[in-house]
Amino acid sequence: MTDISGAAPWCAVDLAPGQARAWLLQGEAVLARASLDTVPDAPDSGDVAALVARLGTPAVEAPTVISGLTGAAAPVPVPAKPGQITPVRIGPHTHALPGLCQSSPPALMRGEELRIAGFLALNPNWDGVICLPGAVTHWAQVSAEEVVSFQSFLTGAMAEALTTTPLLHAALSGVDWDGDAFAEALDTAMSRPERLAAGLAGIHAEATLGTLSGGAARARLFGGLTGAELAAARPYWLGQQVALIGPDIPARPYAEALARQGVPVTRTDADRMTLAGFNDARRRISAT
Amino acid sequence: MTDISGAAPWCAVDLAPGQARAWLLQGEAVLARASLDTVPDAPDSGDVAALVARLGTPAVEAPTVISGLTGAAAPVPVPAKPGQITPVRIGPHTHALPGLCQSSPPALMRGEELRIAGFLALNPNWDGVICLPGAVTHWAQVSAEEVVSFQSFLTGAMAEALTTTPLLHAALSGVDWDGDAFAEALDTAMSRPERLAAGLAGIHAEATLGTLSGGAARARLFGGLTGAELAAARPYWLGQQVALIGPDIPARPYAEALARQGVPVTRTDADRMTLAGFNDARRRISAT
Numbered sequence: 001m002t003d004i005s006g007a008a009p010w011c012a013v014d015l016a017p018g019q020a021r022a023w024l025l026q027g028e029a030v031l032a033r034a035s036l037d038t039v040p041d042a043p044d045s046g047d048v049a050a051l052v053a054r055l056g057t058p059a060v061e062a063p064t065v066i067s068g069l070t071g072a073a074a075p076v077p078v079p080a081k082p083g084q085i086t087p088v089r090i091g092p093h094t095h096a097l098p099g100l101c102q103s104s105p106p107a108l109m110r111g112e113e114l115r116i117a118g119f120l121a122l123n124p125n126w127d128g129v130i131c132l133p134g135a136v137t138h139w140a141q142v143s144a145e146e147v148v149s150f151q152s153f154l155t156g157a158m159a160e161a162l163t164t165t166p167l168l169h170a171a172l173s174g175v176d177w178d179g180d181a182f183a184e185a186l187d188t189a190m191s192r193p194e195r196l197a198a199g200l201a202g203i204h205a206e207a208t209l210g211t212l213s214g215g216a217a218r219a220r221l222f223g224g225l226t227g228a229e230l231a232a233a234r235p236y237w238l239g240q241q242v243a244l245i246g247p248d249i250p251a252r253p254y255a256e257a258l259a260r261q262g263v264p265v266t267r268t269d270a271d272r273m274t275l276a277g278f279n280d281a282r283r284r285i286s287a288t
Numbered sequence: 289m290t291d292i293s294g295a296a297p298w299c300a301v302d303l304a305p306g307q308a309r310a311w312l313l314q315g316e317a318v319l320a321r322a323s324l325d326t327v328p329d330a331p332d333s334g335d336v337a338a339l340v341a342r343l344g345t346p347a348v349e350a351p352t353v354i355s356g357l358t359g360a361a362a363p364v365p366v367p368a369k370p371g372q373i374t375p376v377r378i379g380p381h382t383h384a385l386p387g388l389c390q391s392s393p394p395a396l397m398r399g400e401e402l403r404i405a406g407f408l409a410l411n412p413n414w415d416g417v418i419c420l421p422g423a424v425t426h427w428a429q430v431s432a433e434e435v436v437s438f439q440s441f442l443t444g445a446m447a448e449a450l451t452t453t454p455l456l457h458a459a460l461s462g463v464d465w466d467g468d469a470f471a472e473a474l475d476t477a478m479s480r481p482e483r484l485a486a487g488l489a490g491i492h493a494e495a496t497l498g499t500l501s502g503g504a505a506r507a508r509l510f511g512g513l514t515g516a517e518l519a520a521a522r523p524y525w526l527g528q529q530v531a532l533i534g535p536d537i538p539a540r541p542y543a544e545a546l547a548r549q550g551v552p553v554t555r556t557d558a559d560r561m562t563l564a565g566f567n568d569a570r571r572r573i574s575a576t
Contacts, residue, residue: 017455041454071496101497105486108493135455136489154455154488161449166329167305167423167442194481194519198393200442201424205396208359209389231482 004063004095005286011052012278015043015068016111017135017157021274024055024062028279032056043069045091065281066096067274068111073098075108081146082117086288087281095285100147107152112138115245118276119268120145128241131258133250135160137229139236151236153229156250162221168200171207176215179256185220186257189227199224222253230257237263246270292351292383293574299340300566303331303356304399305423305445309562312343312350316567320344331357333379353569354384355562356399361386363396369434370405374576375569383573388435395440400426403533406564407556408433416529419546421538423448425517427524439524441517444538450509456488459495464503467544473508474545477515487512510541518545525551534558 004010009031012023020039024032034054040047048066065087066072073088075098087095099110112132120126120142130140135157140150163172185199203220206212230237242258243266244251251267258265292298297319300311308327312320322342328335336354353375354360361376363386375383387398400420408414408430418428423445428438451460473487491508494500518525530546531554532539539555546553 041458101493106490106494106497106499108496136492137485151486152489152493153485154492155485157453157455158450158485158488161453162446165445165449167445170329189482192520193484194477194516196481196484197425197441197443197446197513197517198439198520200446201440202394204424204442205389205440206394208396209394211394225485228482229485232480232486 004282009057009062010282011055011057011062011064012275013048013051013064013066014111014274015039015066015070017041017069020047020051022051022055023275024057041069042071061093064094065278065285066094067114067278070096072096075099075101078102078150079146079148082113083120083145083280085113087285097281102150105151107150109138109150109152113147114277114281115270115273116140116142116147117280118273119243119245121276121280128243129236130243130245131254133244133246133254139233141236151233153232155225155229159222159225162200167204171203171212171214171217172221174214174218176213176218178213178215178219181216182219182223182253182256183260185223186227186260189224190231193228193231196224196228226253226257230261241266243268245273292570297345297350298570299343299345299350299352300563301336301339301352301354302399302562303327303354303358305329305357308335308339310339310343311563312345329357330359349381352382353566353573354382355402355566358384360384363387363389366390366438367434367436370401371408371433371568373401375573385569390438393439395438397426397438397440401435402565402569403558403561404428404430404435405568406561407531407533409564409568416531417524418531418533419542421532421534421542427521429524439521441520443513443517447509447513450488455492459491459500459502459505460509462502462506464501464506466501466503466507469504470507470511470541470544471548473511474515474548477512478519481516481519484512484516514541514545518549529554531556533561
């Protein structure tokens with residue numbers, strides 16, 4: 001097989017729900033990037049090959065490391081150190097990262113543990129809570145480079161589903177944002193999380209009656225969802241320092257909501273964490 | 289115009305979110321029925337005409353009464369007596385019912401007030417709470433034939449949206465039902481409604497790991513949504529008698545959940561309430 005430890009180019013493939021991305025690298029230098037916005041929930045080697053082809057890889061097949069929705073290897077139960085998880089060989093040129101799982105409460109992380117490994121590689125000896133917003137948002141308690149436990153929320157996928165539902169679509173389309181409406185909905189949801197469906201009916205009613213702006217409607221949806229999640233994740237962030245790993249969408253509502261609770265939040269560059277994680281994984285493959 | 293009070297056939301059209309239905313009647317006798325499962329959120333006269341055409345109406349255009357998503361007339365603010373709302377003439381042969389609205393909390397009911405009018409016509413002097421499950425579920429406090437206030441929840445549309453979201457679709461498709469899982473999720477949601485998104489992430493994780501049956505997944509989704517709604521609607525049902533107007537889907541989870549709280553629940557035949565409401569409205573049109 002091709003040697004991933006050498007100077008030859010290699011590929012990193014990140015299969016996240018709703019977005020697959022790939023990088024062509026030489027050492028740690030990025031030679032090319034590609035992405036696909038339509039990813040099946042269980043992508044196969046054909047999906048990976050289609051994505052890698054977009055990188056314009058050399059004629060000799062490049063060694064490839066895949067993270068995310070591979071389903072190629074049994075996930076590692078927590079507590080576990082993301083920086084020590086061994087990528088599994090799944091083909092002559094290909095390794096896959098197995099993800100993390102937890103038995104109680106039942107939870108599964110596929111891909112985010114790579115970003116945690118990247119963050120910890122760049123921030124040695126960091127203890128605290130890492131929040132990774134996405135279609136599924138994960139909160140991971142990290143101590144001594146180990147994910148001790150994590151809690152997952154389907155908040156991002158809920159927001160996406162509710163935005164496209166016929167009764168709310170007209171009210172929620174657009175890009176405006178009403179910061180005051182977000183703060184108010186957040187506070188309401190943290191104290192009365194059971195009122196989520198009532199808040200959505202209110203959005204529908206007011207939008208139908210023409211008394212609600214698109215910016216307020218979107219802010220109320222995200223305020224309601226984020227507030228409920230923060231109320232449920234309180235044991236994770238209360239009295240902790242929190243690192244947020246994710247692009248501005250979907251991370252920004254979390255940053256605003258946590259700041260509003262007085263929680264010290266570190267924003268990070270998600271792409272940088274992802275690449276640091278892939279480089280970390282590549283070093284482990286080379287060492288085996 | 290055609291006389292709706294006479295012996296000639298007339299049409300009743302109910303435009304609900306996701307389902308439009310029509311009846312051809314002579315007096316109170318049903319001559320024909322038709323339905324459409326794809327209804328735009330703001331149906332127009334063309335949609336109504338297409339539905340009415342399915343009834344095989346006589347050559348002379350029949351007088352028609354429309355309820356639901358017409359948007360043809362300003363809704364009536366509560367408190368209001370559904371049995372005294374005057375249908376509005378919107379065409380030479382057509383009347384529309386205007387719906388109910390409430391300023392605080394902002395809420396809008398379009399069509400369900402017709403079923404309430406039908407229920408009250410069939411149950412004179414009934415006081416209590418009427419729950420009408422649907423894409424938007426309404427809880428109406430009824431006293432002296434008047435809707436004093438109501439509270440709406442987008443629970444049905446949420447269930448539909450979440451069932452079709454890619455991350456949950458495989459787990460939730462099917463028709464199985466696990467009653468124990470429903471009861472457990474219901475109790476959890478009533479005490480910890482903020483955990484809805486965590487529960488959905490759990491469904492996704494366990495279904496992906498192959499440790500969750502479809503019946504348990506569906507029961508958990510509906511238990512979580514119904515439990516949160518019951519927690520929020522507690523002032524409506526606590527210590528009250530509740531009449532449920534709706535077909536088995538979506539009414540059954542509500543019936544099970546309310547029975548579990550010890551609330552006396554009356555199930556009703558939604559079609560019968562709808563037709564009683566239309567007949568009631570027709571009598572008011574004739575009297576004008």
